[in-house]
Amino acid sequence: xxxxxxxxxxLYRTSGLKQLPTSxxxxxxLEPLDxxxxxxxxxxxxxxxxxxxxxxxxxxxLGRNGLGKRTMVLRHLSRQKENSNGRTLYDWCYVVxxxxxxxxxxxxxxxxTGLKFKKQIEKLMLKLSKGLPLAFDNEMYYxxxxxxxxxxxxxxxxxxxxxxxxxxxxxxxxxxxxxxNYELVALNGEEPHSEESYLMLSPEEQDSMQAAISSxxxxxxxxxxxxxxxxxxxxxxxxxxxxxxxxxxxxxxxxKLKENYKDQANVKAYIKAxxxxxxxxxxIFLEESEEQAALAYASMSKKMxxxxxxxxxxxxxxxxxxIIVEETPNYHTIFGYVETATYKGTVFxxxxxxxxxxxxxANGGVLMIDAVKVLEHPYVWDGLKRALxxxxxxxxxxxxxxxxSGAISLDPEAIPLDVKIILFGDxxxxxxxxxxxxxxxxLFRVTADFEDRMPRTDExxxxxxxxxxxxxxxxxxxxxxxxxxxxxxxxxSRQADDQNMxxxxxxxxxxLLREANYCARAVNANMIRVSHVEQALANKxxxxxxxxxxxxxxxxxxxTLISTEGKRTGQVNALSVMSTTDYQxxxxxxxxxxxxxxxxxxxxxxxxxxxxxxxxxxxxxxxxAYIASVLGKTDKIPLSTHxxxxxxxxxxDGDSATMAELCAMLxxxxxxxxxxxxxxxxxMNQFGESQPIGGVNEKIEGFFDVCNIKGRxxxxxxxxxxxNIHNLMLRPDIVEAVRKGRFNIWAISHVNEAIELLTGIxxxxxxxxxxxxxxSLLGKAQLRLKPLYKEKS
Numbered sequence: 001x002x003x004x005x006x007x008x009x010x011l012y013r014t015s016g017l018k019q020l021p022t023s024x025x026x027x028x029x030l031e032p033l034d035x036x037x038x039x040x041x042x043x044x045x046x047x048x049x050x051x052x053x054x055x056x057x058x059x060x061x062l063g064r065n066g067l068g069k070r071t072m073v074l075r076h077l078s079r080q081k082e083n084s085n086g087r088t089l090y091d092w093c094y095v096v097x098x099x100x101x102x103x104x105x106x107x108x109x110x111x112x113t114g115l116k117f118k119k120q121i122e123k124l125m126l127k128l129s130k131g132l133p134l135a136f137d138n139e140m141y142y143x144x145x146x147x148x149x150x151x152x153x154x155x156x157x158x159x160x161x162x163x164x165x166x167x168x169x170x171x172x173x174x175x176x177x178x179x180x181n182y183e184l185v186a187l188n189g190e191e192p193h194s195e196e197s198y199l200m201l202s203p204e205e206q207d208s209m210q211a212a213i214s215s216x217x218x219x220x221x222x223x224x225x226x227x228x229x230x231x232x233x234x235x236x237x238x239x240x241x242x243x244x245x246x247x248x249x250x251x252x253x254x255x256k257l258k259e260n261y262k263d264q265a266n267v268k269a270y271i272k273a274x275x276x277x278x279x280x281x282x283x284i285f286l287e288e289s290e291e292q293a294a295l296a297y298a299s300m301s302k303k304m305x306x307x308x309x310x311x312x313x314x315x316x317x318x319x320x321x322x323i324i325v326e327e328t329p330n331y332h333t334i335f336g337y338v339e340t341a342t343y344k345g346t347v348f349x350x351x352x353x354x355x356x357x358x359x360x361x362a363n364g365g366v367l368m369i370d371a372v373k374v375l376e377h378p379y380v381w382d383g384l385k386r387a388l389x390x391x392x393x394x395x396x397x398x399x400x401x402x403x404x405s406g407a408i409s410l411d412p413e414a415i416p417l418d419v420k421i422i423l424f425g426d427x428x429x430x431x432x433x434x435x436x437x438x439x440x441x442x443l444f445r446v447t448a449d450f451e452d453r454m455p456r457t458d459e460x461x462x463x464x465x466x467x468x469x470x471x472x473x474x475x476x477x478x479x480x481x482x483x484x485x486x487x488x489x490x491x492x493s494r495q496a497d498d499q500n501m502x503x504x505x506x507x508x509x510x511x512l513l514r515e516a517n518y519c520a521r522a523v524n525a526n527m528i529r530v531s532h533v534e535q536a537l538a539n540k541x542x543x544x545x546x547x548x549x550x551x552x553x554x555x556x557x558x559x560t561l562i563s564t565e566g567k568r569t570g571q572v573n574a575l576s577v578m579s580t581t582d583y584q585x586x587x588x589x590x591x592x593x594x595x596x597x598x599x600x601x602x603x604x605x606x607x608x609x610x611x612x613x614x615x616x617x618x619x620x621x622x623x624x625a626y627i628a629s630v631l632g633k634t635d636k637i638p639l640s641t642h643x644x645x646x647x648x649x650x651x652x653d654g655d656s657a658t659m660a661e662l663c664a665m666l667x668x669x670x671x672x673x674x675x676x677x678x679x680x681x682x683x684m685n686q687f688g689e690s691q692p693i694g695g696v697n698e699k700i701e702g703f704f705d706v707c708n709i710k711g712r713x714x715x716x717x718x719x720x721x722x723x724n725i726h727n728l729m730l731r732p733d734i735v736e737a738v739r740k741g742r743f744n745i746w747a748i749s750h751v752n753e754a755i756e757l758l759t760g761i762x763x764x765x766x767x768x769x770x771x772x773x774x775x776s777l778l779g780k781a782q783l784r785l786k787p788l789y790k791e792k793s
Contacts, residue, residue: 003746003753005717008739011730013499015486019462026527028479032470034079037463038454038504039072046073049446050366050420055391056445058421060371062430063450066507069424070325070368072450077323077366087321087418089364093117094311094351094412095270098277101307104351104412108266111316117267118310120260124253125308128278131249132285136242243279250275274308306352313356313415314363322365326358329369330377334358334384336395338410354412359393362419371425371433384421388443393417422448453501456493464489464502471510477517483530488512491537494697494729512536548585551578555709560647562590564710567673570594572758574645574660575681575699575718576652584695586702588679590646591657593664597788598640600632602665605644606652613653622655623662625686626751630778631669631785633770638788641665655683656693659719659751663758670781674758678744679703680719688751690721697730704734704743717744719754 024030042061049059061069091114093107109117254275261267278284313336316322326333336357340349358367374380387393392414423444430447433440454460465485472479480488491512495503503509513528515536520528554560562573570593578587604620606612612620620643631637643661645652659682667674681699683691693699700718707716725747737743748754752763755777764776772779 005744005746008735011728011735015489017486019458026479026481027469027472030466030469032473033466038451042448042450045446045448056443058444059446059448060444061424061448066505067450068506069450087364089316092314094354096307096351098273106413106415114312114315118312121310127253129285135245135249246282309352311352314360322362324358324362325368329374331379366420368422371423371429385439391417451504453496456500456502461489471513478520478528480528484528484533487530487533497727499726544583547580555706563676564707565677569673570664570668572660572664572674573679574657575679577695577698586698588703588706591660591664593643593668595639595641595668600637602641611651615655616653619655619658622686623658626688656681658684659754663755670777672759677716680754682721684751690748692721692723696724696727714742719746722747722749
């Protein structure tokens with residue numbers, strides 16, 4: 001029974017937009033879609049992971065680039081209600097550790113209060129910088145200080161006067177040396193003895209005077225010790241006096257602050273510690289020299305005013321969970337870092353120079369990162385795993401991690417980490433992490449697998465129309481009329497390589513809309529119409545089709561040999577696909593088969609010269625098995641076959657030429673010519689059943705274009721597997737040619753149908769003895785092989 005070509009209706013599925021009301025004339029009347037269609041499975045995975053509070057339920061968003069993974073997640077998260085994840089948000093601050101300035105402490109504040117607390121402390125410091133100097137610069141303070149000083153001086157004077165009087169009774173005087181030390185000297189009347197006058201004294205007088213001096217020196221040492229004790233007592237009293245004066249100022253200044261934060265234990269403890277530290281370092285606020293004040297402010301000394309600053313690392317400005325997208329995930333941008341400052345040639349750092357990373361900002365919410373970018377930057381992946389395992393965010397110096405030097409750096413207290421990480425990546429990266437990192441599956445337990453396509457139904461077309469509307473609204477483009485919407489949906493089906501599917505590669509659709517919008521605005525149109533969409537598609541085709549034009553030119557000038565009319569034995573037109581980075585096109589080529597006396601081997605010339613891939617080699621072995629099953633059941637076929645792709649220099653792979661190669665071999669076996677006005681594509685199994693192949697639209701279009709170059713005939717056409725019918729979304733010119741009977745597309749389920757189309761002869765069926773009808777193709781082959789069997793035996 002002759003095979004009927006496909007009708008034009010089977011070659012392209014138009015969009016009727018049946019679910020859209022007839023009153024909807026353009027996207028202006030369509031409500032934009034606030035979700036990504038066709039990704040219900042991935043969305044459920046994201047919802048599940050975000051609702052799990054246990055450790056390890058982070059997400060790997062799996063899918064090709066351009067599927068709208070990030071957009072879908074962001075839209076889903078944007079619909080979350082306040083505090084919907086059950087986590088409490090905080091403002092995170094670093095403050096000085098008054099006991100060890102190298103180990104700054106974390107201060108946790110309720111969300112939205114960090115900056116307020118910082119300003120309150122700044123006002124407090126301003127108030128103290130004015131109030132404390134005034135408290136120490138008044139008559140009352142000076143009177144009290146003078147009284148303490150006079151008391152010390154009176155005690156000192158009284159003790160020394162008593163010693164002086166006692167010394168005079170022994171003709172000894174008490175004096176002070178130029179170095180400020182007390183000295184006892186022998187007196188000659190009112191003046192100290194000279195060396196000569198002293199020697200004139202009798203030995204008894206000298207001994208008596210020396211004994212007196214020794215006794216007085218012992219008493220003097222006791223008085224000096226007492227003076228030291230009195231001075232210490234004075235210092236303590238003066239310090240206590242200063243603290244009492246300062247305490248009056250501080251108590252008043254701190255009263256409101258302590259009241260405001262009395263219910264927050266960590267803040268209350270920090271305010272108390274600050275209060276005590278200010279009392280211990282009052283001279284910070286009493287510096288008189290501007291130079292000294294500037295130095296104290298900038299230096300790393302204990303007395304620097306910056307020690308009382310609040311470094312607000314993260315300030316929550318919204319009641320909703322933070323959603324952070326990190327575009328450049330290097331170590332510093334993820335985990336934060338510590339800056340250094342220079343003052344008069346001295347490099348220093350402290351807690352106020354700690355800067356936040358993305359993990360700090362996303363704490364309590366979600367951090368989204370590109371998986372490949374994470375793996376490209378050194379130490380980021382290890383650091384990320386460490387943070388997720390410990391659920392703490394330790395801000396350690398990268399330099400200290402990677403060098404052997406013991407450079408001085410800060411060691412800040414770790415911040416508790418409660419965050420969900422979403423890694424965006426493709427399947428290859430996913431498998432890489434699974435295979436080489438055992439911790440990956442423990443830390444990223446949820447895979448959100450994004451679909452490439454979704455079923456094309458009337459309902460999904462309506463959703464897709466809303467999706468188009470959302471792109472137009474968000475990019476402020478011209479609106480699309482109804483026909484333009486339908487054409488874009490048809491374009492999506494072509495991208496999906498299936499009449500019954502729509503591509504979810506949203507980037508392609510968005511780019512088409514942008515280019516169509518450009519074309520519409522270029523002609524001052526008030527709306528994007530189908531002609532503008534077609535123009536955008538044509539413009540893009542023209543930009544990226546140079547490789548195709550060069551290839552087709554080889555048919556124009558005869559460089560690539562192919563016939564599109566007549567018949568040839570052992571020669572068939574096959575179809576393949578050639579690809580560049582962003583474009584693929586059909587590339588018709590000639591397959592030839594020659595036979596000679598032999599032992600039934602099939603020599604694949606491509607494989608012999610290492611130009612054949614493993615899949616192509618498998619296809620050749622399958623067709624060899626099929627030929628053996630129909631012609632060599634009782635003995636080896638006494639022919640050897642040489643099979644090749646003519647003018648193929650870059651390698652061949654894939655099994656889509658299997659049926660074409662079989663037809664060429666059987667043609668050579670039976671010495672029956674094949675039609676050259678038909679090209680064939682399709683894989684097959686060992687039973688001769690056709691199997692689907694990829695790129696069917698490009699293959700058909702490629703042969704159609706070659707036929708236009710070589711000369712159009714109404715008998716020309718292409719044979720494809722029946723299982724590829726649903727993939728057809730052909731160009732309008734081919735659909736029109738088929739409709740008018742000027743081009744043909746046959747869909748077959750078995751290779752025998754292709755052989756009958758190409759030869760015009762029935763393939764034949766073996767009887768019980770394995771003999772075919774002599775008039776059939778296999779019968780003719782059997783008759784040709786018969787004498788060769790005898791010759792072989």
